[in-house]
Amino acid sequence: MVHRVAIIGAGSWGTALSAMLAKKGIEVKLWVREKEICEQIEKARENIKYLPGVLIPSNVFPTQSVEEALKGAELTVLAVPSQYIRGMARQIAPFVPSGHVVVNVAKGLEMDTFLRLSQVVEQEVPAARIAVLSGPSHAEEVGRDIPTAVVCASYRKEDAEFVQDVFMGPKFRVYTNPDVIGVEMGGALKNIIALAAGISDGLGFGDNSKAALITRGIAEISRLGQAMGAHPLTFAGLAGIGDLVVTCTSMHSRNRRAGILIGQGRPLDEVLDSIGMVVEGVTTCKAAYQLAKKHGVSMPITEQLYHVLFEGKDPKEAVTELMLRSKTHEIEEVVSSMDIKW
Numbered sequence: 001m002v003h004r005v006a007i008i009g010a011g012s013w014g015t016a017l018s019a020m021l022a023k024k025g026i027e028v029k030l031w032v033r034e035k036e037i038c039e040q041i042e043k044a045r046e047n048i049k050y051l052p053g054v055l056i057p058s059n060v061f062p063t064q065s066v067e068e069a070l071k072g073a074e075l076t077v078l079a080v081p082s083q084y085i086r087g088m089a090r091q092i093a094p095f096v097p098s099g100h101v102v103v104n105v106a107k108g109l110e111m112d113t114f115l116r117l118s119q120v121v122e123q124e125v126p127a128a129r130i131a132v133l134s135g136p137s138h139a140e141e142v143g144r145d146i147p148t149a150v151v152c153a154s155y156r157k158e159d160a161e162f163v164q165d166v167f168m169g170p171k172f173r174v175y176t177n178p179d180v181i182g183v184e185m186g187g188a189l190k191n192i193i194a195l196a197a198g199i200s201d202g203l204g205f206g207d208n209s210k211a212a213l214i215t216r217g218i219a220e221i222s223r224l225g226q227a228m229g230a231h232p233l234t235f236a237g238l239a240g241i242g243d244l245v246v247t248c249t250s251m252h253s254r255n256r257r258a259g260i261l262i263g264q265g266r267p268l269d270e271v272l273d274s275i276g277m278v279v280e281g282v283t284t285c286k287a288a289y290q291l292a293k294k295h296g297v298s299m300p301i302t303e304q305l306y307h308v309l310f311e312g313k314d315p316k317e318a319v320t321e322l323m324l325r326s327k328t329h330e331i332e333e334v335v336s337s338m339d340i341k342w
């Protein structure tokens with residue numbers, strides 16, 4: 001039984017996970033970047049900016065010191081947005097003992113290097129053993145004890161099972177998976193498709209369009225994931241189709257909400273300002289667009305979203321290009337493996 005956990009980052013997700021672990025009786029040291037939020041959690045037991053309405057138990061100890069957060073921790077959770085993972089990993093590194101498990105819960109790719117986040121943490125915290133936790137899990141629901149299932153991936157079975165034991169509870173079920181690449185790529189790339197699904201809603205399209213985006217979305221996520229070494233079946237799991245469905249359909253999703261506003265014709269800067277929280281799909285789209293080129297993988301939805309976000313393309317024109325692009329089979333592997341001549 002673990003007694004003390006450090007959580008680095010008190011945005012929506014770090015705050016929800018802190019509350020959840022604290023309710024299991026674990027002492028949580030929560031590193032909070034903003035002084036006013038740190039004081040608010042300490043005094044009012046609430047994080048009004050990032051997770052309003054969720055009571056933060058008294059065994060969550062907010063601190064602005066990374067050293068203090070990690071002191072005596074048996075597990076460290078990195079819960080800052082993906083573009084800050086390297087900086088935070090570098091800050092925690094001096095306080096991470098050899099063999100300590102660091103679990104990354106952010107979903108994205110590093111924008112300049114296109115690295116997966118566990119690779120970034122590995123580079124910055126060589127003493128750590130890395131795990132990742134992903135899957136369909138909106139902070140607003142986890143913070144309110146709504147039943148949720150996620151997946152933990154790690155190269156070592158014992159590390160994945162350790163994280164599973166720490167997080168598992170009657171309202172939070174954790175599976176394990178050795179496919180770190182697949183779990184990370186599913187979690188990162190679903191945000192791109194959620195932005196596209198939001199745009200579809202913002203344009204006034206319907207459920208058919210959404211289902212098409214989800215289904216063709218998982219096809220292109222899986223293609224890039226496999227080109228990078230992932231197992232295809234991981235994309236049929238919680239970090240794949242599971243997270244894709246929740247993010248494309250939920251009003252909690254910041255990516256989907258941002259997409260809706262873009263579809264309604266609002267400029268990207270204004271949209272990101274109005275959401276006020278991280279919209280990971282924007283930077284991930286940039287990285288995935290380049291990664292797809294590098295690996296020679298076709299990602300038509302990602303490609304069109306890239307043109308809309310960064311080159312001012314009209315979303316309606318992007319939809320027409322997606323619908324009219326060259327004809328193709330649904331699943332190439334089915335065509336080649338069926339015992340019939342085509």
Ligand SMILES: NC(=O)c1ccc[n+]([C@@H]2O[C@H](COP(=O)([O-])OP(=O)(O)OC[C@H]3O[C@@H](n4cnc5c(N)ncnc54)[C@H](O)[C@@H]3O)[C@@H](O)[C@H]2O)c1
Nearest residue numbers: 010011012013014033080081082084106107138139277278
């Ligand atoms: N919110 C969710 O429901 C949810 C669920 C699962 C995974 N995630 C993932 O967790 C990660 C964190 O997202 P979130 O939802 O908690 O973010 P958020 O938008 O709610 O909060 C933003 C966070 O970024 C921090 N921050 C801002 N500038 C920083 C800097 N320079 N250095 C370090 N930290 C800085 C803020 O202090 C705050 O903690 C993301 O990758 C997200 O995809 C979120």
Ligand SMILES: O=P(O)(O)OC[C@H](O)CO
Nearest residue numbers: 135136137138253254255
């Ligand atoms: O609000 P979003 O779009 O960042 O999604 C949050 C989680 O990743 C959902 O699983």
